Amino acid sequence: MSLGVWREITDVYGGKITKASYKFSDRMVTVRTSFGSKTTQIGGHAPERLARILLRELVDRGKV
Numbered sequence: 001m002s003l004g005v006w007r008e009i010t011d012v013y014g015g016k017i018t019k020a021s022y023k024f025s026d027r028m029v030t031v032r033t034s035f036g037s038k039t040t041q042i043g044g045h046a047p048e049r050l051a052r053i054l055l056r057e058l059v060d061r062g063k064v
Contacts, residue, residue, distance in 0.1 A: 020055050029042060031058065
């Protein structure tokens with residue numbers, strides 16, 4: 001099992017700068033913020049792109 005390395009991502013949603021951390025290990029991507037986290041298996045996207053999708057889902061659910 002790989003431990004992965006946490007990386008920072010920053011994006012702008014609704015005019016607000018949103019920061020999160022993500023890691024890729026064992027074909028899984030995990031995104032974490034101070035309000036929650038979300039994990040999914042790698043599919044057809046690069047890990048950073050998938051991390052941004054997960055971050056968007058957290059924002060849309062009001063967790064960021």
